[in-house]
Amino acid sequence: MRALLIVVLVVSALWAGYWVVGSQAMERGVTGWFAAQDRGPLTAEQQGITVAGFPNRFDLTVTEPRLSNAETGFGWQAPFAQVFMMTWKPWHIIATLPTEQTISLPLQDLAITSANFQASAVLVPGTDLTLDRSAVAVDTLALRSSAGWDMAAATLRLGLRRAVDRANAQELALEMTTVSSSAGLSSTEDLPEQIDLIRIDSLLGLSAPLDRHMGQTAPTLQDITLREGLIRWGDMVLSASGSVTPATDGTAEGRIDLRVENWRKLVPVLVATGLIGPQQSQTVTRALEILAQQGDDPNVLPLPLTFQNGWMSLGPLPLGPAPRFY
Template sequence: MRLLKWLSLGAAVWIVYWGLAAWGLRTGFEAWFGEQQRQGWQVSYGPMTTRGFPMRHVTRLNQPLLADPGTGAAWSADWIEFDSPALWPGAQSLRFPATPQHYSFFDQTRSVTAEQMRADLQLAPGLALELEKLSLTSQDWQISDGSGVIWQAQDLLLEMRQLAQAEQYHLTAVATHFAPRGLLRTGFSGLSPTREDLPPRFDALRLRADLGFDTPWDRRAIELRRPQLRQVNLALAEAHWGDMLFRATGALEVDETGRLSGALDLRAENWPAILDMAERLSLLPPSSRRAVEKVLALFSTGTGRAAKIDISLRFKQGQVWAGPLQLGTAPLLVLR
């Protein structure tokens, strides 16, 4: 009988704790959205529900919308779920709907449709909610605009893990069975009859790098300002599609204005076809094609599909150099 009383008391205490924690989570969400609205954001969401008793808290927000007028960035979806253990809300899993999510940046809007899309966050204890680990995974996904599908793949892994220093993170990105249909595939149709032999999927698309920021990623990254890159140690960036290969490694420093310094070692196989792709996708202006081709030809060996380039690019004082040749102005690396 005494054991039964203690069990009943423990169950009652847990019920009260679970309810208070659920109320605290809901209140926290409402307070955060309210604070963003006071700072000028456009914020809206529909009914909020919580379930998962007794071991978890699963909070669903229906019809969420966030828009930051300062950066022009906006996101909306049919719903989003926050799932965490009842004992520690800092281990959050975010689940997204299979229906389209809409992302905007100023006048550009993209729709993301993904199966079983999930983000797992491990946050450090404390008011700052410093990010220790973030992973984004998905099964079949595609990104579209008004003209149709741009990119799609059968899965995705994106992970950012905090290293020994709070501002340092290891980044991994892999998309297997990446299929450049839509705009990219259309861009190659008609280049030449030989382009029809391209495989329907990339053989490899991956990235590994250590990143150093000026501040850790925490709640202020959304509320105030994005942490800015200061170091990039690129272990590997690789895209392999048929007879085309692009691979890069190297180390870069980023100053307070976003200017790059350092060096990248690049390898490009069948680089004329890569230029064809860039021109077709409006990534390379036709007026610049001839000049770029002449410069790359200086470093090229082989011809046709066997043409390849192994080159080191140096970044200094906002300019890009290949050996003694100045190639132009380097892009600024600023996170908005």
Template sequence: MRRVILGMVLLAAVWSAWWGVAAGGLHQGLTRWFDARRAEGWQADVASLPMHGYPFTLGVTLVRPVLADPATGVAIEASGLTIRAPAYWPGYVTLEVPDDPILLASPQGRASLTLQDGRADLRLHPGTALALDSMAVTTGAWSLDAHGDGSVMSAQTLTLAMTETDGPEAAYRFDIVAEGFRPGDLPRARLRVPRDWPLRFDSLKARMDATFDRRWDRRAIEDARPQPRSLDLNLLEAVWGDLRIKAAGTLTIDAEGVPDGTVSVQAENWRDLLDLADAAGLLPGPVRSQVERALGTLAGLTGNPDTLDVQLNVRNGFVAAGFLPLGPAPRLILR
């Protein structure tokens, strides 16, 4: 019995020593990381790095972290960020954010993001690069608000899964679901959405496979974000009132972020979409009539005049629906 007790004491002592060394290494690594960012010209501040989680978890809380990258103009500030990982394998990482607003800034403006029960579970490949194998983001109610301009968007929940696939290197599958998605007062006002239009989407979800120019790893924060080179949209579904839209397609993206490919779109009650565009001033009277006649002809080919099945052709930086030009294609660049 004495030997058993002695063995348990020795085991506890060894484990405690291991935890202390690992916790010290984590603390020192984070301190050096912030120092390295400051040496590169970033604003990289943190008030303190208290450790916790003994004996089975390595945990650290970044108290009042502030990061600002001068190269991209992107900045983030929060009251805290908690990082946890099992002491036996630190490649399983959980990030937890506070419930109070996270301040965001970019060349496009300033905003605040508020998340209830926001967390991200990461699975990392072994190695110092910290390459991402998978990530699962879940939140309760969340909202994005533009600084001084009102709400941009919100939802009751958000689920985002990102998983490295067995295909080409730097290829990932994304599954995204936002329950109770609600466009904010700011976009509703700018688009002049009618007051009687539903506040929330009945459904908003997407699944796609994306290939990037390199893997997602620690360089995505330290240097620059990996850029998409191809998108295979398996499904995009949005239901907003009587308007129902589904889309699928494939795009390739060049080094300038210009997409090329085709996207098939099915829209039920598509005239409601024209009503929204008309209310927003995007379709002056004569143009509205021309567009409605053209789309009505396309819808009639399917046998159901209320359902529009159309292929969007993305070529040379422009989007067209059959013979109908729609305008320039958005550039797909991650800042």
């Protein structure tokens, strides 16, 4: 009995020592990372770093983190950020963000509010700390832009994981429910004010893996394969699939094949979002009718979204310059 007690005390002491050493290393590492950012375009500030959770967790709390990049104009700040790791599997990270955050973009600021905002990441055990998979779950999400628009969603689920059959590729999945926005969604009487469902299943080709060397390797997007895109908005259903790659100048090249059920309700949306002018709506409707009549169902419109020579078009409709990968 005495020997067992000694063993328990020794193991407990070793475990406590492991936690103390690990928590101190975590605190020093995070503190050092914030301090090191002053030497580059990224600046990072915080008002306090603590580690708790003894004996089975490392619970890291950063008070008032603030990040900003002078080159890109991107920034982020929040009252706090928390990261949790179990002591026996530190490669599995869980993060909790506050109900209010702010993202700064070059031309606007986004105020983000939510009832719940959690994320997780699982790394491949090893020295490279390669990302294996990650997930984000947000409930009652609301975005409000300083540019005057807003958006809300009942739920947002985002997942990213390594593709098993292609090096440096990531599978990205997104699902949002009950989406609303001031950007023209309620401008048509034929559709409800909220989009029921937005779903994306895609494959992203990257130039380098997502690991601790990203600062040096700077992974860039090489191509996008859209396996499934789906929008359910009342009785209008839009589905999509296709692929896009960057041209030599970085502009998108490729084609996304769209299929729109009850497509006539799409034209008022194009007008409300500014993609076409009100005076063009009748001409566009007639052109789309001709395309729809070529199929089996006149209420279903097959429509290609093409990116070519620096421009993008929706069927016969020119939409403007194509987006850039880089």
